[in-house]
Amino acid sequence: AQKVTQAQTEISVVEKEDVTLDCVYETRDTTYYLFWYKQPPSGELVFLIRRNSFDEQNEISGRYSWNFQKSTSSFNFTITASQVVDSAVYFCALSDTDTGGFKTIFGAGTRLFVKA
Amino acid sequence: DGGITQSPKYLFRKEGQNVTLSCEQNLNHDAMYWYRQDPGQGLRLIYYSHIVNDFQKGDIAEGYSVSREKKESFPLTVTSAQKNPTAFYLCASSIVGGGPFQPQHFGDGTRLSIL
Numbered sequence: 001a002q003k004v005t006q007a008q009t010e011i012s013v014v015e016k017e018d019v020t021l022d023c024v025y026e027t028r029d030t031t032y033y034l035f036w037y038k039q040p041p042s043g044e045l046v047f048l049i050r051r052n053s054f055d056e057q058n059e060i061s062g063r064y065s066w067n068f069q070k071s072t073s074s075f076n077f078t079i080t081a082s083q084v085v086d087s088a089v090y091f092c093a094l095s096d097t098d099t100g101g102f103k104t105i106f107g108a109g110t111r112l113f114v115k116a
Numbered sequence: 117d118g119g120i121t122q123s124p125k126y127l128f129r130k131e132g133q134n135v136t137l138s139c140e141q142n143l144n145h146d147a148m149y150w151y152r153q154d155p156g157q158g159l160r161l162i163y164y165s166h167i168v169n170d171f172q173k174g175d176i177a178e179g180y181s182v183s184r185e186k187k188e189s190f191p192l193t194v195t196s197a198q199k200n201p202t203a204f205y206l207c208a209s210s211i212v213g214g215g216p217f218q219p220q221h222f223g224d225g226t227r228l229s230i231l
Contacts, residue, residue, distance in 0.1 A: 009156070033217040044224040045159075045206065050217070091158060095217050102147060102166060102216060103174070106158035 002027045004094050006107035013082055014115050021077045021110045023092030029053075032096035034068065034075045035104070039089040051075065082114045118143045122207050122223035128231045129194065129201060137192045137226045139207035146212040148190035149220060152176060153204040162205075165190055166212060194228065202229050 003026040013019045025034065036048040049059065051068050059066050063080045079086055092107045120141045129135045141148065147166050151159040161174030165184040179198025184190055190209075194201045204227050208220040 004158070006158075035219060037222075042224055043204065043206075045208075045220075045222040047219040047221070050219050052217070093158075097216075102164060102210075103161060104220065106151075106160075108156060108158045 002094050002096060002098065002105045004092050004105050004107035006090075006092055006110050008110045009108070010111045010113065012113040012115065015084060016081050018078060018080050019082050019112065019114075021079075021090050021092075021112070023075045023077065023107060025073050025075065025092070025094045027094060027096045029096040029098070032094060035093040035095070036066065036075075036077050037091045037093065037106075039091065039109070041088070045091065048077075079112075082112075084114050084116050087112055087114045120207055120209055120221055120223035122205075122226050124226060125224075127226055127228045129228060130231050132196045134193055134195050135201075135228070137194070137205055137207075137228070139190045139192065139223060140188055141190075141207075141209045141221075141223075142188060143209055143221060144187075145209035145221070146187065147210045147218075148184065149208040149210075150174075150180075150182065150190070150192045151206045151208065153206060153225075159206060162192065204228075 005024045032053045034051045037045040039045045065078045067076045089109045089111045091109045093104045095104045123138045149164045150162040160176050162180050163182040165171035181193045206225045207223045210218040210220045
């Protein structure tokens with residue numbers, strides 16, 4: 001069965017600090033996709049990134065970067081020089097070939113507080 | 117602007133009452149989803165639909181029902197059989213034509229409470 005574990009329930013940092021959000025996943029499929037979403041206080045989840053199981057290349061987008069390591073089944077998310085606007089709940093998610101890729105399993109989320 | 121509209125934002129249910137949460141999208145997406153979010157937990161899938169007039173149960177479908185009569189609309193009914201309905205409900209949609217594993221677009225949720 002699929003599973004996504006975000007062991008960090010809450011993280012608090014001071015503005016301009018770097019912060020890494022951990023994500024560990026479980027799946028028996030060789031074809032799967034991993035996602036990160038951001039949920040600001042407004043409640044709407046916002047898609048950040050999608051990565052497929054055949055592409056382990058790390059990705060950087062502005063202050064955001066993602067480290068995908070199949071050997072440890074991890075897909076960690078780093079925010080560099082954090083800002084107050086980064087305060088939100090961040091969800092890691094997994095979708096595999098079960099139900100044709102339409103079912104997504106979400107982790108419990110990590111709440112990030114960035115203090116000014 | 118394209119997006120997903122959920123209404124109402126807040127909803128209160130009396131004991132033994134059915135309530136319906138609305139979800140409308142103008143993104144021309146084929147797939148739509150309903151999730152339940154409880155404090156400290158991730159999103160759990162209630163129902164999903166790939167195409168009009170077809171839908172499948174998710175992990176926690178008991179006590180809920182849906183319909184998909186139009187591409188744009190995917191209403192969720194919380195029935196009296198759902199004994200613990202207090203939660204935050206999120207509707208989402210995604211394209212299908214580009215293959216599976218597509219990212220989902222979310223509405224801003226409905227918070228349901230018991231009176």
